[in-house]
Amino acid sequence: MTTTFGAIGSGRRTRFFLRLAAAMPDRLRVGGVVTRSAERAEEVTAEWGVPAFRSIGELLRHERPDYLAAAVPWAAMPDAIREVAGHGIPVLAETPPAPDLAGLRSLWRDVGGTGLVQVAEQYLLMPGHAARLALVREGVIGEPTSVQVSSTHLYHAVSLIRGLLGIGFEAAEVRAGAFEAPLADPLGFGGWSGDDTPQRLTTTIATLDFGGRMGLYDFTDNQWWNPLRTRRIVVRGSIGELVDDRVIRLVDPTTPVESALIRRDTGVDLNLELRDLKHISFDGRVVYRNPFEGASRSDDDIAVADLLERTGAWARQEGPPPYPLAEACQDHLLSLAIGESAKTGGPVTTGKEAWAE
Numbered sequence: 622m623t624t625t626f627g628a629i630g631s632g633r634r635t636r637f638f639l640r641l642a643a644a645m646p647d648r649l650r651v652g653g654v655v656t657r658s659a660e661r662a663e664e665v666t667a668e669w670g671v672p673a674f675r676s677i678g679e680l681l682r683h684e685r686p687d688y689l690a691a692a693v694p695w696a697a698m699p700d701a702i703r704e705v706a707g708h709g710i711p712v713l714a715e716t717p718p719a720p721d722l723a724g725l726r727s728l729w730r731d732v733g734g735t736g737l738v739q740v741a742e743q744y745l746l747m748p749g750h751a752a753r754l755a756l757v758r759e760g761v762i763g764e765p766t767s768v769q770v771s772s773t774h775l776y777h778a779v780s781l782i783r784g785l786l787g788i789g790f791e792a793a794e795v796r797a798g799a800f801e802a803p804l805a806d807p808l809g810f811g812g813w814s815g816d817d818t819p820q821r822l823t824t825t826i827a828t829l830d831f832g833g834r835m836g837l838y839d840f841t842d843n844q845w846w847n848p849l850r851t852r853r854i855v856v857r858g859s860i861g862e863l864v865d866d867r868v869i870r871l872v873d874p875t876t877p878v879e880s881a882l883i884r885r886d887t888g889v890d891l892n893l894e895l896r897d898l899k900h901i902s903f904d905g906r907v908v909y910r911n912p913f914e915g916a917s918r919s920d921d922d923i924a925v926a927d928l929l930e931r932t933g934a935w936a937r938q939e940g941p942p943p944y945p946l947a948e949a950c951q952d953h954l955l956s957l958a959i960g961e962s963a964k965t966g967g968p969v970t971t972g973k974e975a976w977a978e
Contacts, residue, residue, distance in 0.1 A: 623646075629693060657675065792832070884901050
């Protein structure tokens with residue numbers, strides 16, 4: 622079934638959604654875009670061929686999609702969520718759902734009980750992470766005890782840590798520090814700068830102690846884009862560990878064995894198939910299969926498209942919630958604690974919030 626959604630906002634993230642829908646029209650469809658500017662509305666319709674509206678109410682009078690995806694600035698996100706929920710329509714909100722702790726608490730008081738809000742946290746749906754999560758949940762490395770993430774920032778990294786550890790809303794003691802060091806930063810969102818001069822960039826390192834299970838956060842400014850900093854993930858368990866795509870574990874009291882997660886990517890070298898990810902296997906069995914095989918999408922595209930489809934299934938009551946508001950609030954609670962600890966130099970302990978109920 623085709624998932625139909627509307628988009629609020631006309632910036633970069635909405636363009637991301639529009640691009641995916643244009644590439645996979647049999648799976649995703651944008652019913653309309655809400656933008657406050659008449660000029661932007663005309664541009665969106667001209668470029669993407671989708672209707673644009675000046676208000677949520679106007680879009681809903683035209684069509685009632687499965688849900689609305691809110692992609693507006695941080696400060697505007699809580700009110701956008703409230704407005705959509707006020708219409709009784711499911712909403713997929715961008716991360717984070719509110720800028721600060723007071724905003725999270727206020728938003729939860731207003732809409733937490735509606736059950737209408739999901740959040741666009743896609744990292745655990747990225748093919749590599751989804752394969753790792755499948756192995757962890759199978760118990761391949763035993764009980765997961767710690768996760769180290771050096772890849773993405775704050776709430777996204779926290780979602781990986783919590784998801785791979787199986788952490789819910791437990792209290793955490795967060796200790797963080799930050800330091801500057803020179804690093805060339807030649808590539809950013811806008812492309813290659815042509816400048817290889819080392820810049821003073823900040824690295825933030827934090828530990829999240831959940832009482833017997835631990836997360837380690839390590840992020841350098843612009844690590845998403847900078848080709849001079851790789852991405853690493855380590856999941857340690859009671860009988861082994863997973864390091865990126867390598868897995869070592871104990872299969873009997875005297876036999877540690879090592880295996881690898883293997884991607885099947887076509888269109889490489891003399892393979893003349895379409896450039897595409899087919900699956901990821903482990904010890905000869907498939908642990909992740911690309912749900913958009915044949916669409917020739919990047920890993921991030923696959924994860925976002927998967928999230929959009931899962932949200933549609935949830936909105937139609939055909940599937941489970943992909944990432945409820947409570948989960949996203951907890952992710953950002955912990956990311957705010959990382960920032961506070963790095964700023965003050967002291968530990969920050971998170972408490973039990975209303976969304977944990």
